[in-house]
Amino acid sequence: MAEAEAVGGAGEAPAPAPAEGGAELTAVIGATVPTGFELTAAEEVQEKLGSASRISRDRGKIYFEVPARGLPQVHRLRSVDNLFVVVQEFKDYQFKENKEDALKDLEDLVKKLPWTDPLKVWELNNSLKKKKTKRKKHNLQSTASKEKLNEDGQGEGTDQKDASKQEGCAQNAAGVEPASGQDTEKTQGVASQNGEEEEEEDNEQADAKDELQAGSGSETKVGDSKTSEGEAKVLKFRVTCNRAGDKHSFTSNEAARDFGGAVQEHFQWKADMTNFDVEVLLNIHNNEVVVGIALTEESLHRRNITHFGPTTLRSTLAYGMLRLCDPQPTDIIVDPMCGTGAIPIEGATEWPSCYHIAGDNNPQAVKRAANNICSLLKKNENKESSTSLGIPLDIIQWDICNLPLRTGSVDIIVTDMPFGKRIGSKKKNWDLYPACLMEMGRICTPGTGRAALLTQDKKCFAKALSRMGHIWRKGQTVWVNVGGLHAAVYLLKRTWERAEEKRSFW
Numbered sequence: 001m002a003e004a005e006a007v008g009g010a011g012e013a014p015a016p017a018p019a020e021g022g023a024e025l026t027a028v029i030g031a032t033v034p035t036g037f038e039l040t041a042a043e044e045v046q047e048k049l050g051s052a053s054r055i056s057r058d059r060g061k062i063y064f065e066v067p068a069r070g071l072p073q074v075h076r077l078r079s080v081d082n083l084f085v086v087v088q089e090f091k092d093y094q095f096k097e098n099k100e101d102a103l104k105d106l107e108d109l110v111k112k113l114p115w116t117d118p119l120k121v122w123e124l125n126n127s128l129k130k131k132k133t134k135r136k137k138h139n140l141q142s143t144a145s146k147e148k149l150n151e152d153g154q155g156e157g158t159d160q161k162d163a164s165k166q167e168g169c170a171q172n173a174a175g176v177e178p179a180s181g182q183d184t185e186k187t188q189g190v191a192s193q194n195g196e197e198e199e200e201e202d203n204e205q206a207d208a209k210d211e212l213q214a215g216s217g218s219e220t221k222v223g224d225s226k227t228s229e230g231e232a233k234v235l236k237f238r239v240t241c242n243r244a245g246d247k248h249s250f251t252s253n254e255a256a257r258d259f260g261g262a263v264q265e266h267f268q269w270k271a272d273m274t275n276f277d278v279e280v281l282l283n284i285h286n287n288e289v290v291v292g293i294a295l296t297e298e299s300l301h302r303r304n305i306t307h308f309g310p311t312t313l314r315s316t317l318a319y320g321m322l323r324l325c326d327p328q329p330t331d332i333i334v335d336p337m338c339g340t341g342a343i344p345i346e347g348a349t350e351w352p353s354c355y356h357i358a359g360d361n362n363p364q365a366v367k368r369a370a371n372n373i374c375s376l377l378k379k380n381e382n383k384e385s386s387t388s389l390g391i392p393l394d395i396i397q398w399d400i401c402n403l404p405l406r407t408g409s410v411d412i413i414v415t416d417m418p419f420g421k422r423i424g425s426k427k428k429n430w431d432l433y434p435a436c437l438m439e440m441g442r443i444c445t446p447g448t449g450r451a452a453l454l455t456q457d458k459k460c461f462a463k464a465l466s467r468m469g470h471i472w473r474k475g476q477t478v479w480v481n482v483g484g485l486h487a488a489v490y491l492l493k494r495t496w497e498r499a500e501e502k503r504s505f506w
Contacts, residue, residue: 025068027121031080035060036480037320041079058285068121078319084292085121087113093289099249103258110262125295236272245286313416318346321414321452324491329353331411336400341369348393359398366397401435405443413440413451429457433464441471442499449494456487471499
């Protein structure tokens, strides 16, 4: 989708043409993606949806146009964290210098926005989520009744408990997660997207929440939204403002509050910060303003993980790293420091024609990864008409510096290396990194092998790589934001040189 030319003083980008008569409803979808992996996400959208994407100047976002009937496929994208339908986009919005005037302009904007089609898309998205949940419930009930018959009435309670867990898993895959864990981007500065250091990220998000979500936002009845009794339902909403740039006279909190007040007045919706039906997004990045309606209740990046560790990598970032290596059918892909298993689980789900091996030296991490694999297998079993026979993934406890794998037997290595903060230490990394690179070089196929390695300890990694230049050549470097930490994904290519077994590194 070509970037729209700025129109008039506010730099308004034309909204998609409304669906008239029998015309098909189309939607401009905005997606937040791990920073640095915008091109990867755009490639996936082109490949799976046939739509060209535009990468936003605000890092970590892409925009693409799809017919509304393509929404289920949009939710199946692996590289996107959150999705929203764009109401309108302003390329060069002229903010007034006076705070009151600037906020009044935002209030007045609400009445001028083309809400009709985006709200239809939101309603359609909601009906898809409901269908999915109903189907899942039906499957789980039939599974539960089978269990009950098999065990002569025993274990019904536990099975129902499992059923509710599985339903949660199903919802995660569709992006319908409980609102309590909502991803909120930072108010000041560019939003942080990726989350290896999960706890750290959650703390930052909690701090940002007060400011970001304080605005009133809400919905009123859209179209034929009804309760089960058939009465018209007043929708609840909130407005979330994400603002970046230092030239605004107002805070995101003030923008959300005033914009939300105007939304409430316009639709007669009821404001509710926690238990809302509709989340209206007001994204402000310098002079670029995008108004949208959220299509995901929580980030899609938690889709595969049920047992979290101290450093759980986002599934979306794991997908981006794997895709950088361009896996081919029958490739053997290894994650030698797998933690909770985000990378190999994502790999086995998306590239089932490859064989995935995961390992870690920490028995607790191996246990968590095994539990995550079990959860995924259970989820697959509960899928309608599933003939799943398992996933091509094995997990082993091992020593990264002495892997039980044959020399030259691995095609791809993808791993999240210890940053030396929550796991390990910066001091230990000076010995660990060169030893890891040497052992990875030994097991990787000379000439064709490749590796995607994530680390925040860039100085130590650069030094170790310079010592290992005879077996690894650095290709692309992708700069990413991991839980507020500035990290990098290094794509390495294996040289033809035979790896030496053991030697002194420094």
